[in-house]
Amino acid sequence: MNLEIFLQYFINGLTYGAIYALIALGFSVIYRTTEIINFAQGEFVMLGGMFMFTFTKICGLNLWLALILTILTVSIIGIIIQQLFIRPAINSPLVSIIIITIGLSIAIQTTAMLLWGKNSLMLDHFSKIETIKITDEIIIATQNIWILAITIILMFILHYFFEKTMLGKAFSACASNPTAASLMGINRNNMVLLSFFISALLGGISGAILCPLTNVNYHIGLSFGLKGFCAAICGGIGNNIGAILGGFMLGIVQEVGAGVISSGYKDAIAFVILIIFLVFKPSGILGQKWTKRV
């Protein structure tokens, strides 16, 4: 095994790791306040890519302005979805909620298909220089660097938000003990709303920064959502740092595995890891002792 080729796989994996980490964080944030898993999470990624396309290519806006608008639009969609569909269902049985979010995912996909059409859409890379050649074998796309940088910055912002701001602390309080938090005057509904806002925002950003590298079409969401969910479980569901670690681990193992073993089994690798974790360490990498949650 050539070391340089291995490094190249690793770099590819790092990019996806970052994206999976962002999606896993989104899962984790929602799970902490509501204990539900939003199967429509992947659709936020797709919407992120789609709105980025609309704002940069159709409206011709500046890159950063478009990015901010994309994030805002997707977050607002997240809030609307929470208010309309998740809030009334919050006390339904678990399987019902799973099916409701899957129903949402189907509906969002079809709407996107009607709005943006069925073709793959192309976005411009953030930088004019698209690739950096390190050696003959190792090539880094500048977009990879953007993705990593933005992911890391976002993680620091989130960390600051949860640990240092009043709102973030209230959120954490609500997540760890809803009853106590509500006695302290924290409105749980608002916190659930906030969690959907953050999660849609993370999904939207990951779509907006990833899709220049790939392409965007209306059905890319589901696979990202599932991988993100895998990452969240591997990292320990509900644990933010775990979600990040899980995301990077999954991305890297998947790409390196696909390169070394066989590209046909790429998706299988991710799910085999998931099952290994579920069987041997369901609490994930960083999870404490597994607390029973139904």
Next chain:
Amino acid sequence: MITKKDTFQLSFFFIIMFFLPVILNSFQGGGYYIGIFVPIGFFTLTALGLNLLIGFAGQISLGHAGFMTIGAYSSVYICNKLGYSALYGFALSILLNFIIGFLISKPILKLKGHYLAMATLGIGLIIQIISREFMYFGGGEGISLPDLKIFDFNFNDFKHKEFAYYYLVWLLNFCVLKLSLNFINSKAGRALKALHINELAAQSLGINVTAYKTFIFVFSTILAGISGSIAAHYNSYILPTTFDLHTSIKLVTMVILGGTLNIWGTLFGVFILMIIPELLGKFDEYEGIVLGAVLIVILLFLPDGLTSIPKKLKRLCFKNNG
């Protein structure tokens, strides 16, 4: 044992299903209408097992399409590759699903809720990917199956092959229904109902929870396998994508739509979900939105499934009168 009411419903069901094709056949294009009930039939077979799993064992599986795939490819192996009778195909399908179901039930049934959903989803996807990568079985291009022959009876020679498949699949469904009803009304079944409500309590009553869970899980995988085999023969072609994640989701949705604690509800759920797309043909591209909306609305307003409508109506009337 099985109650009188159940016996009555079962006989009623039997009569209806027995004569349905005869009546349908009197219409123009009867074969097509009977043909609709064959897929409904084999999805019912899987859904019945899934209903026991979700409703009575309190577990969820988003991977049953994977077990259908195993069943389908067992039949391919026996009938296409080895050239033996289809019965051996069914036997292999049952055996394989028994072994695989049993082996994986041990670790994964310890899981709960989303963890279990995700584990079963992963298993379903892995089965699908393996069947795609296995070039011996045609890989992603799929593979064809010879006619279904049981002893000397060739199902495809039959003038309307839908008839033969219809009776095969619904006879099986009838047997499974009878078995399920017997089971639900037995001591074990009542124990499982208790299990669904409160696992700890059931355990403390001396009910071997793990054994029942495993039993039901394996039973449901076997049903999925048989259903996959029949489906493969009926379609005479199988692709790794024939039974994919969407099929698994559809199956769970069928069970939930019908109401989880009601075995008849499952039949209703399967029927609704299979008929809606036929009707939705006219919505063309909007189909996804309508389907999604229907799912959300039903689950939001009728969390106990469609079979809870009469109860709800009763309550409503009661309110108005009182």
Next chain:
Amino acid sequence: MKKILGYFAILLMILSLFANCAKKEEQSAPQVEEKIKIGAIFAYTGPASFLGEPEKKTAEMLAEKINSQGGVLGKKIELIVKDTAGDPQKALNAIKELVQKDGVVAIIGPTTSGVSLAIKNEMNNMQTPLISCAASEDIVVPIEESKWIFKTPQSDRMAIEKIFELMKEKKITKIGLITADKGFGLGGAKQAEKLAPQFNIQIVANEKFSSEDPDVNTQITKIKSKKPQAILCWDTDKGSAKVIKSIRTMKLDVPVYMSHGIANDGYLMAAGEAGNGVILPCGRLVVLDQLADTHPQKALLKSYSDEYMAKYNEKPNQFGGYAYDSLMILVEAIKKANSTDKEQIRSAIEQIKNFSGTAGTYNFSETDHNGLDKSAFCIVEVKDGKWVLVQE
């Protein structure tokens, strides 16, 4: 329980009597048929909808045109279009509905190779002609299993032979193969593996990707490490755009050859600048205005293109062209057979010779249910985001 069984027996007798009476009445009723019903199944929703949509539009446009010109055999045709969404189960339901309920004389479509293969047996069982719009050669080969199946697109075997000829001219002997893991891509991979030895070409890497992979950087990295002299990529436009983007990102500077499945502006849009430099064999519709005026296909292609533009205000593509050919061939066969009997239509299609379509000149026979040869291809290169004719 015994009582119930007794009731069963009685009911059974009564009902079967009733049903039999009903059936006799139905049979004795004369069937009035004023229209010729033709079925069409396309994937106009779902992942392959970018192919299925132009096919549906073309077929509907053409049916309208034929009817406005007086129809076929003095009867109007009625086109019944069903969606498959690329799902084999849906397609199976659709063909059964079309044949058994609607009583169509033949079916055109489906869009994708996978679905065509999946419904092949069933069409043979129902003894109804099918003219597929999908490319994989396995749809009509072996001929014994394809009695009722025809197809209009140029087959992947011929396309790959054409590409290998080009490679041989350029003295390329080592290639990397990357294909989709679905029907069309796998068919291509199979043909390439089979044909490569004949052209002294060695496939040094053979990678697959799924439509769910967001990019194929890892596969390209692997291919790159095997140092091929050229890349052969086999998929339709969405997947191929993904591949070419990864090839450019990974700076794999070798000639890239692709399939006729990308010959549609969707590819140019999705690949952008990265898509330049790709060479492919394809039908002549994409390079219509570069064709010499004397070219035998030009007039037909132009009329199709103009009509489509006028009706839908967008450019047609070759996939629509396949549907055009399918329907035209079917209509020609009905005229030739002078009947709407399925068996006669089927044998009439086999008799069609020198029939000029959008994809090429069709010469069907009892052993050739595709009817095209290598002359149906021209060689096209993508330059500056446009299709440029290299070899007519």
